[in-house]
Amino acid sequence: MTGVAAGAAVTLTGIRKYYGEVRAVDGVDLVIAPGEVVALLGPNGAGKSTTVDMMLGLTRPDQGSVTIFGNTPGEAVADGRIGAMLQGGALLDDVTVGEIVAMIASLHLRPLPVSEALKRAGIEELANRRCNKLSGGQKQRVRFAVALVSDPDLLVLDEPTAAMDVQTRREFWQSMREYTVTGRTVLFATHYLEEAEDYADRVVFLRKGTVVADGSVAEVTALTAGRTIKAVIPEVIPELLRALPGVSEVDIRADRVAISSKESDHTLRALLASFPDARDIEVTAIGLEDAFLSLTDDTEGNNR
Amino acid sequence: MSTGYLILEVRRAMRSTRFLIFTIAMPVALFLLYVGIFAKNDGVAKGVLMVNMTCYGALTAALFAGGRVAIERGLGWQRQLRLTPLSGAGYLTAKGVTAMALALPGVLLVPLVAVVGEGVHLDAAGWLRVTLGVWLAVIPFAVLGLLLGQVGTAESMQSITGIVIMVMSLLGGIFIPIDGMPGGLLAVSKLLPSYWLGQVGRGAVTTDLSVSLGQAVLVLAVWTAVLGLAVVRRYRRDSARV
Numbered sequence: 001m002t003g004v005a006a007g008a009a010v011t012l013t014g015i016r017k018y019y020g021e022v023r024a025v026d027g028v029d030l031v032i033a034p035g036e037v038v039a040l041l042g043p044n045g046a047g048k049s050t051t052v053d054m055m056l057g058l059t060r061p062d063q064g065s066v067t068i069f070g071n072t073p074g075e076a077v078a079d080g081r082i083g084a085m086l087q088g089g090a091l092l093d094d095v096t097v098g099e100i101v102a103m104i105a106s107l108h109l110r111p112l113p114v115s116e117a118l119k120r121a122g123i124e125e126l127a128n129r130r131c132n133k134l135s136g137g138q139k140q141r142v143r144f145a146v147a148l149v150s151d152p153d154l155l156v157l158d159e160p161t162a163a164m165d166v167q168t169r170r171e172f173w174q175s176m177r178e179y180t181v182t183g184r185t186v187l188f189a190t191h192y193l194e195e196a197e198d199y200a201d202r203v204v205f206l207r208k209g210t211v212v213a214d215g216s217v218a219e220v221t222a223l224t225a226g227r228t229i230k231a232v233i234p235e236v237i238p239e240l241l242r243a244l245p246g247v248s249e250v251d252i253r254a255d256r257v258a259i260s261s262k263e264s265d266h267t268l269r270a271l272l273a274s275f276p277d278a279r280d281i282e283v284t285a286i287g288l289e290d291a292f293l294s295l296t297d298d299t300e301g302n303n304r
Numbered sequence: 305m306s307t308g309y310l311i312l313e314v315r316r317a318m319r320s321t322r323f324l325i326f327t328i329a330m331p332v333a334l335f336l337l338y339v340g341i342f343a344k345n346d347g348v349a350k351g352v353l354m355v356n357m358t359c360y361g362a363l364t365a366a367l368f369a370g371g372r373v374a375i376e377r378g379l380g381w382q383r384q385l386r387l388t389p390l391s392g393a394g395y396l397t398a399k400g401v402t403a404m405a406l407a408l409p410g411v412l413l414v415p416l417v418a419v420v421g422e423g424v425h426l427d428a429a430g431w432l433r434v435t436l437g438v439w440l441a442v443i444p445f446a447v448l449g450l451l452l453g454q455v456g457t458a459e460s461m462q463s464i465t466g467i468v469i470m471v472m473s474l475l476g477g478i479f480i481p482i483d484g485m486p487g488g489l490l491a492v493s494k495l496l497p498s499y500w501l502g503q504v505g506r507g508a509v510t511t512d513l514s515v516s517l518g519q520a521v522l523v524l525a526v527w528t529a530v531l532g533l534a535v536v537r538r539y540r541r542d543s544a545r546v
Contacts, residue, residue, distance in 0.1 A: 078389040090380035106308035107388040
């Protein structure tokens with residue numbers, strides 16, 4: 001491998017996948033360095049699952065290439081370097097949790113001991129339970145143990161916390177964190193923006209099969225409108241307000257103003273200099289959710 | 305693939321009550337029933353029934369194992385396995401080996417009951433032919449099971465396997481011994497691999513209507529090759545679809 005992709009955990013180069021007229025993935029470039037924890041975000045139908053399938057070698061891209069640690073996905077899978085938790089991944093009804101993990105372990109070259117995989121997934125006490133007698137959240141953790149048992153360097157999780165309640169979800173991410181501190185690479189697709197905010201080093205937004213934003217949570221949120229300053233200013237002069245540094249948008253209702261600013265610190269200082277009577281000042285960050293809505297909005301022209 | 309994996313596969317299948325009833329309990333029960341009705345004092349007839357019920361249990365078990373391929377595909381389990389070093393060919397091989405392992409209990413149990421319960425006696429070569437011979441002769445059925453598993457769905461599998469077992473047993477001279485078959489039916493019977501499976505064991509108990517072991521083995525080998533090719537072709541088509 002050459003260039004930026006050298007030593008990368010994942011390199012996607014211009015991958016495309018069309019299903020008839022539907023452009024499920026329409027030219028995605030992505031390089032993930034070893035040790036990164038990346039969240040893949042996007043509305044339904046944005047191409048998350050198809051992208052994940054191509055990374056795992058379950059689907060072949062129509063165009064472009066996928067390399068995992070410098071190899072094809074198939075080679076990385078055969079070498080046990082990728083572990084994956086698929087959306088609604090299958091569990092067998094006629095085996096116990098311990099057996100299903102042991103089955104997968106027996107196929108890998110250098111598996112973890114089954115008990116260790118169960119421990120890391122936090123389901124040691126379920127080892128002798130039949131897979132058809134598990135709750136939705138427990139099933140997800142079994143899938144996590146199945147993904148972990150090959151002791152992979154790259155973990156790919158498609159909607160890992162779907163069907164989990166709040167408590168289970170927190171425990172799940174706790175186990176994840178124990179895994180990532182060992183320097184493993186993780187890519188997870190999720191609907192829960194707070195999970196991306198809390199656990200990812202980097203977020204990648206997909207929309208209609210293309211990457212619309214890629215960076216740290218702070219960088220991605222900065223792509224949108226920065227911060228909002230709200231204040232009460234008696235006898236406000238709209239022209240003066242619009243002339244303040246960094247202001248992108250102003251909304252005035254009677255003496256209440258809302259200012260969108262890319263550089264809220266500068267704006268606020270100038271605001272206080274120009275309007276010393278300003279009170280009830282509030283500065284709020286644009287959250288990932290606002291960024292998500294604005295970046296993934298399907299109506300044209302909203303894509304900043 | 306590892307032996308650990310195969311053991312777990314076999315252990316899974318053994319948990320199925322349906323499997324235990326149809327491939328182990330039923331052949332033994334039918335053997336005792338038929339002997340009671342048709343062959344109380346007829347040593348040769350007892351031997352033929354023993355061979356036929358051994359074949360019935362073995363082919364049912366072999367087909368049953370292959371049928372699980374369809375169910376696992378429906379579940380998405382094959383997708384999960386594609387994230388392991390197990391290749392698609394390895395998966396099919398494992399299922400085939402599992403099918404053969406599952407055919408073993410019936411192959412041993414029916415002759416055992418015949419000896420202990422009904423006093424059937426054969427020489428060592430005869431016993432080898434009825435047990436090991438029948439067991440090996442069931443290979444094409446294991447391959448047929450894989451093929452059915454590749455084309456069927458989880459929902460249709462039970463009826464597909466049921467129909468195939470019925471056709472094989474009724475027309476292939478397993479449920480209706482070839483001794484009692486009219487000529488026309490016997491000709492049809494020879495078109496089925498189950499007829500030749502039965503012949504592998506039959507030669508050990510009677511020379512009446514028996515073909516040579518070599519001929520039976522040859523026909524079964526052709527069946528195995530043809531079905532094996534079909535499985536490989538289907539597998540190539542399936543994996544080209546990604």
